[in-house]
Amino acid sequence: MSVEASxxxxxxxxxxxxxxxxxEASRDRVLSIASPVAxxxxxxxxxxxxxIDVRFFPAPSSIAGTFxxxxxxxxxxxxxxxxxxxxxxxxVVGGVPALLIGLAMGxxxxxxxIVDPLIxxxxxxxxxxxxxxxxLVFGLGEASKIAMVAIGMFYPVVINTAAxxxxxxxxxxxxxxxxxxxxxxxxxxxxFPGALPVIMTGVKLGAGLGLILIAIxxxxxxQSGLGFMIWNAWQILQVNTMYVGLITIAVIGFILTxxxxxxxxxxxxxxxxx
Amino acid sequence: xxxxxxxxxxxxxxxxxxxxxxxxxGGVSFDVRAGEFFVIVGPSGCGKTTxxxxxxxxxxxxxxxxxxxxxxGDRPENAMVFQGESxxxxxxxxxxxxxxxxxxxxxxxxxxxxxxxxxxxxGLRRFADAYPQQLSGGxxxxxxxxxxxxxxxxxxxxxxxxxxxxxxxxxxxxxxxxRIWDETHxxxxxxxxxxxxxxTLGDRIMVMGADQGRPKAFVDVPFARPRSVLDLRATPExxxxxxxxxxxxxxxxxxxxxEPAA
Numbered sequence: 001m002s003v004e005a006s007x008x009x010x011x012x013x014x015x016x017x018x019x020x021x022x023x024e025a026s027r028d029r030v031l032s033i034a035s036p037v038a039x040x041x042x043x044x045x046x047x048x049x050x051x052i053d054v055r056f057f058p059a060p061s062s063i064a065g066t067f068x069x070x071x072x073x074x075x076x077x078x079x080x081x082x083x084x085x086x087x088x089x090x091x092v093v094g095g096v097p098a099l100l101i102g103l104a105m106g107x108x109x110x111x112x113x114i115v116d117p118l119i120x121x122x123x124x125x126x127x128x129x130x131x132x133x134x135x136l137v138f139g140l141g142e143a144s145k146i147a148m149v150a151i152g153m154f155y156p157v158v159i160n161t162a163a164x165x166x167x168x169x170x171x172x173x174x175x176x177x178x179x180x181x182x183x184x185x186x187x188x189x190x191x192f193p194g195a196l197p198v199i200m201t202g203v204k205l206g207a208g209l210g211l212i213l214i215a216i217x218x219x220x221x222x223q224s225g226l227g228f229m230i231w232n233a234w235q236i237l238q239v240n241t242m243y244v245g246l247i248t249i250a251v252i253g254f255i256l257t258x259x260x261x262x263x264x265x266x267x268x269x270x271x272x273x274x
Numbered sequence: 275x276x277x278x279x280x281x282x283x284x285x286x287x288x289x290x291x292x293x294x295x296x297x298x299x300g301g302v303s304f305d306v307r308a309g310e311f312f313v314i315v316g317p318s319g320c321g322k323t324t325x326x327x328x329x330x331x332x333x334x335x336x337x338x339x340x341x342x343x344x345x346x347g348d349r350p351e352n353a354m355v356f357q358g359e360s361x362x363x364x365x366x367x368x369x370x371x372x373x374x375x376x377x378x379x380x381x382x383x384x385x386x387x388x389x390x391x392x393x394x395x396x397g398l399r400r401f402a403d404a405y406p407q408q409l410s411g412g413x414x415x416x417x418x419x420x421x422x423x424x425x426x427x428x429x430x431x432x433x434x435x436x437x438x439x440x441x442x443x444x445x446x447x448x449x450x451x452x453r454i455w456d457e458t459h460x461x462x463x464x465x466x467x468x469x470x471x472x473x474t475l476g477d478r479i480m481v482m483g484a485d486q487g488r489p490k491a492f493v494d495v496p497f498a499r500p501r502s503v504l505d506l507r508a509t510p511e512x513x514x515x516x517x518x519x520x521x522x523x524x525x526x527x528x529x530x531x532x533e534p535a536a
Contacts, residue, residue: 179374193364270405
């Protein structure tokens, strides 16, 4: 009786609390949007009042103008597509072997014993430092750009995949064996899905690293791409164009993160569906 | 009586330790009859899980062998219900329950009808598209049971499937298991440390000694089937049987020296 009587009170209380939480969430969202807007306004103001040197920090409104020009004459789109193409190919070229090697490393101890020291020894080398070597080996064409992205993608994915498979509870492999899973079926039904949350973290890291590396690679020995556009703008002192390139790369990074989060949600329904 | 469905012959399992050797199973021999619900009860560390894992082909014996008689058809030799959480967290209830059939390349229509049947029998139909994280411990073990029954093995091996559940859930699942088992009368080897569970479920109970996993006694359980888990406990035969098995086990359990051995 008393339990029944108290139920609506509890429900009302919970509603009130969730409303409070919703209020906090929307307040936080407003703040998150307001802070960059405020920064841009401050920047615009500072530029117009000449508190800052507009040769280095042109007003956002003037950068927006350059944005329009570069979109209109097709330069921005061409360079963006070139960079995206290199990024996409590099992610696949680096990511797929990393995934397969990582799975094999996680599943078979001898393979881990053979490959792990090679990865551990080469991983600490800054990826940007091997650009000259890559240029030497792959030349000044597309291959060297793709190779840089692939290297950036490879390490986080291979390391996370191997670690992800190794942390899967042994019992799941026993279950697989007991119910007749052999070879490829073990990869497909246990090792891969079991390691997927950890693999996705590696993919996000690798894609981010790939974006950093493609920008660097395009600055040296390239005639196209956003990295080239930024570098070239510096050389001919078109500061506005440089900012357009920077903002475009930042937007690509942001969209990449959103897309990968969405991919993660699709691939790992167990973790996100409640 | 039908012949031996599972034959354990001189099954021996030794583990190398730093200071010598541990004998988990020192030459165990016994038969399990076809269609029998065979329960192994024994103290912790008596080697009963090792025995079951060897029967399942998950571990190899140091010497000796386990043979499972094959009927006609291409059914899998065994399917195991594991102790603790063993259903894949990344698959839905339906995909977990159909796992064995899918690995054996069964047709989609066959999988649908068989898995549908066992999802109904275990009360999981409503949760077919749910993921394990949304289920209670009892529900997860139901999935594990459905998975094992669905692939229609020659023998079912169950390794303390209910040991992690609370008493009410355990009683419920025991009853459900008996109900499902009554439909098929599959040969079962069921491991438990609970005497009560052994008496409730089994046709025959093997009491295992703590020393080198030797069978200490075989006890026939006289209760008729189908059984009711609750009514069974109220019968006059239940008490003496429970007592007898406990008496066999008592000597095998090492009590802490400070406490009286009662």
